[in-house]
Amino acid sequence: MRVERPGDRRFARAGGILAVAAGLLVGSALAGVPGAAAGLIAGLLLGVALHRVLDHRTARRRAALAAPFPGEWREFLLEAYDHFERLPEDWRRRFEKDLRLFLAEKRITGVGIEATEELRLLVAASAVTLSLGWPDYEWDQLTEVLLYADNFDRDYAVGDSELSGMAHPWGTVILSVPALRQSFEHPDDGYHVGVHEFAHILDVDHTHFDGIPVGFYGARAREWVEAAEREMRRLRRGPSAFDDYGAHDPVEFLGVAVEAFFELPQEVRRRHREVYSLLSAYFGQDPAAWDDARGLDE
Numbered sequence: 001m002r003v004e005r006p007g008d009r010r011f012a013r014a015g016g017i018l019a020v021a022a023g024l025l026v027g028s029a030l031a032g033v034p035g036a037a038a039g040l041i042a043g044l045l046l047g048v049a050l051h052r053v054l055d056h057r058t059a060r061r062r063a064a065l066a067a068p069f070p071g072e073w074r075e076f077l078l079e080a081y082d083h084f085e086r087l088p089e090d091w092r093r094r095f096e097k098d099l100r101l102f103l104a105e106k107r108i109t110g111v112g113i114e115a116t117e118e119l120r121l122l123v124a125a126s127a128v129t130l131s132l133g134w135p136d137y138e139w140d141q142l143t144e145v146l147l148y149a150d151n152f153d154r155d156y157a158v159g160d161s162e163l164s165g166m167a168h169p170w171g172t173v174i175l176s177v178p179a180l181r182q183s184f185e186h187p188d189d190g191y192h193v194g195v196h197e198f199a200h201i202l203d204v205d206h207t208h209f210d211g212i213p214v215g216f217y218g219a220r221a222r223e224w225v226e227a228a229e230r231e232m233r234r235l236r237r238g239p240s241a242f243d244d245y246g247a248h249d250p251v252e253f254l255g256v257a258v259e260a261f262f263e264l265p266q267e268v269r270r271r272h273r274e275v276y277s278l279l280s281a282y283f284g285q286d287p288a289a290w291d292d293a294r295g296l297d298e
């Protein structure tokens, strides 16, 4: 994420010109020269308002980054999140910046529980893990994150139920707080509900999930589909670094593959080289190499 969104300036300029032109045209059609003057003024005001909205967002982002990154947040992340710890220093700084911009922009709401600072950090860390290699990515498809006090069922009744998370095609992500905490407490079991649900959001293409990450087109998309089908067959036959949950549905395969990529990178690189290299190129990240660099073996 950037302080000033790419395209904002162009968008504001084009929007302003369009508003002025539309004002002139509509005004003159309705009431001749006086109408055109009134339309021009209305168009100018609209253009100015648009600028102000975008400037406001840039200012909010600047404010979010104005102070140094809070030391207690850094300590918390180092303590709670193995993936943050594995990042090289410059990537960590980038992670901290993206984390703050995500928190400044995205709504995270507790349902029946308080969305504490700690929980908000865990949510943002899950999302930023995926987008860290994409400086222009904005999580635009994500509308809101809801935190539930426990797992839930398909009618959203909270209790000891099957679902620990859910991502809706319209952009709401629901996370069960105990499952989210557990995901961070066990960094190398291939299970991470936050990473899993945010990976579904990457799959949102015109409001449906198809198991192909947004940004994979043409030959790359075909490569992914073929690799995924092969791995799903393999999963159905026997053990794999990927969770069985992804054995039958390409949408869920994408989720579990992304979880394993970040939680068991060296194992995925060794046992599922093609998936590893596709995801590594896709995310612009090489977590297995970072684990090599810190002297870890599988």
Ligand SMILES: [Zn+2]
Binding pocket: 196, 200, 251, 252, 255
């Ligand atoms: Zn899923």
